Amino acid sequence: MLLLFCLLFTAVAMAGPRYGFKWREVERKGVDIFIAVDCSKSMLSPDIKPSRLERAKREVMDLLSMLEGDRIGLVPFAGVAFIQCPLTLDYNAFYLFLKDLSPGYIPLGGTNMAGAIDAALGGFSEKDDTKKAIILITDGESTGGDPIESAKRAQKKGVKIFCIGVGSEEGVPVPEEGGGFKKDKNGKIVLSRLDEATLKEIASITGGDYVRSVAGDMDLDRIYRKNILGSMERKAVSSGREKVWEDRFQWFLGPAVLFLALAMGIPSAVRSEYFVNCPDNPHDSDGSGK
Structure with missing residues (x-):
């Protein structure tokens, strides 16, 4: 029974119970980054396994493990763009939004790069000088707005844009989620072509960089380590207070150790004391048992 209590309290202690909290002033040092992900149907193309979009999501997930003090936000786009996750230090919350992205996430088709840039610009705070x-991760031609004008607005605000081109300039058919390929009003299969010239110009205008995805490798780690950390100053910015919960595992670890000690030490001592003092001990020297 004592060992059972020991195991029970040990399990609770290992679960990391917390009770009570205190407020702590938080000062972060980092940059603010919006990830704009193309969610158009062409991102279903299987030329990159399992699909262009799934590969993009996996690389962004890998990027999360490198971040420390950088706020990150998410802008999905197709025919329209919007902020799905505002800038946050809560990478777990960002992940939850990211993993739900799919080509059907935005019903309006197209590749509105200008909208994606403008949405991200609107999500940055102008109250601090954080870099x-x-x-911008996309596989197609721009079909809405003028991304070059949007890039110029970004440049005026000191925002760098790093473009990742996924796909082919020759073009690939746009898959439909139910099977087959998208067709135009004349019944011809629609091709999605990568517009590298526009992406390069966007990056050049803002002082960013352009990377062509090769065999699904989007080089997000290089962009972050070399282009962002290597060329953008990470300034210390107060980000308010955070709630820090108090660890209380010791409340359960102490009793677990006590129960273990009792289980290991008490039985033998009790048996020894019993045999020495028990009036009915059959091992009395006179053999009478009295």
């Missing part, structure tokens, strides 16, 4: 960047 700011946009990572």
